[in-house]
Amino acid sequence: MQHCGPRLPRSFFDREVDVVARDLLGRVISNACDGGPVAVRLTEVEAYAGQDDPASHAFRGPTPRTTVMFGPPGHLYTYFVYGMHWCANIVAGPDGSASAVLLRAGEVVGGLEQARLRRPRITGDHQLARGPAGLASVLGFDRSTNGADLCVPAGDLAALDGAPPLPGAVRIGPRVGVAVGAEMLQRFWIDGDPTVSAFRAWTQRRRTRP
């Protein structure tokens, strides 16, 4: 499999975050680290608009965790959630805007065997990268890939051109699982694609301990 083909230029990511998010649909992202290569065609993404967005990790200013978000676009921002999952974003917008696109779902189009090994409980290949944690898992995105530069032709990580979705095939709606800023229509997905995750509105989580 060709996993280090043409990369998107920095200018691709240096636009309004929702424009970048929309334009990432149908593109292929790949990673060859640690046993790869695995490639995923993106079918669902969400935009987070930096310090203007109450749902963004960057809303309250820079912290150790969000350092990468405040840097130049085109880098990977990974974070750990709920004590067990990693999720991956691509930093977008001008340098310092702290915006990012959460990669929510996609179709595995390369390295299927490796992807299956990384998600042994999944039955049905279109579920392998359905949901942000599953997508990150399949691609091997974790702490070790935080800050990786998608625009530099070194290493094993690449954002490749893919077939763009047909006109009218992109749908827009509220983001999944966000408590604040829920009214913002910043989720983009390819209509009818079986790999798109199920929408779940935010609900109060029960306390795990008395």
Added chain:
DNA sequence: ATTAGGATCTTCT
């Protein structure tokens, strides 16, 4: 088909 709950731990308040 839909919902409820548990697992598990980092991050910032």
Added chain:
DNA sequence: GAAGATCCTAATG
């Protein structure tokens, strides 16, 4: 100390 950009299984209608 509390909440969180989730996933999976089990129970229920």
